[in-house]
Amino acid sequence: MNVSESRERIMKTRYTLFVLGVALLLIASCNREDISITYFKQLQSTSNNTNKEDSLMMPCGFIEYDSVRFSDGSYAVHRLQYAPQNCLTEFFDNKGRTIATIARASECYAQTLVYDYDDEGRLSHLLQYKSEIFEGLDSDSASYGRNKEGYLGFRQMIADMDYEHPDTAKYQQTNIEYDKDGDAVKDYMVYGSDSIVAPSGYKLTIAVKPCLSFWQSDLHGGFYIFHVTMEPKRKDLQNYKVCRFADYLPSMESEYRNGRIVKTVWHHDPCIEPDDKDLVFIL
Secondary structure (H helix, E strand, O other), rough: OOOOHHHHHHHHHHHHHHHHHHHHHHHHHHHHOOEEEEEEEEEEEOOOOOOOOHHOOHHHOEEEEEEEEEOOOOOEEEEOOOOOOOOEEEEOOOOOOEHHHHHEEOOOOOEEEEEEEEOOOEEEEEEEEOOEEEOOOOOOOOOEEOOHHHHHHHHHHOOOOOOOOOOOOOOOEEEEOOOOOOOEEEEEEEEOOOHHHHOOEEEEEEEEEEOOOOOOHHHOOOOEEEEEEEOOOOOOOOEEEEEEOOEEEEEEEEEEEEEEEEEEOOOOOOOOOOOOOOEEEEE
């Protein structure tokens, strides 16, 4: 092979790689879901406000209310309560499922969660950000404000999320696995030590819910809890246990014999009172 033929082959190889690169970029751009805002309205209730819609908010207990709709049918709602001034911003997909919550008690930093579902509509991933990225107390680090650009940017971020390659420097990702029966049997934190695994014959019931004092406390409210209940699959068992967890920590364990509860253990929260002991009730 002479020099000219070698150069020609190199040029062809480079051209082929260039074409492949362009093709991959085109495929990625085609698969990317571009979203736009189709409706945006912000209401604010003040003592001297004469707007009829705004004046209706105070009896409902809110002083700010945002309503946003996106071109893919998803939408967002923001509420700021009058007293205490706890707030909640929720994003929903076009099926009405929660895909993000930004929750904050008035004296605390915001908790940002992103939810993802599998083809069966089951929760499969849950992300919790390590810092505020939507409007909050730490405004210097927030990436998205409570305006059109902020709502759209945050919604697009959710659509572009890569759950197979999580950026764990920014958030913690929980994965949930299901068995052939469709029951959740394992949840675990990616690249972390936290996990809950159901033993044979048991399943996990998973829910993400607001804490009991969500709207009432300016310190202990304004956040969601990752609830897991471990319980038997069969309903006709006589001897079994039911274990409950909150954010991976055990909260309660009940033991049943002959279909009747015989023992309950209430686990203390080490984040609040690290020296407290568990409470055990024998029935």
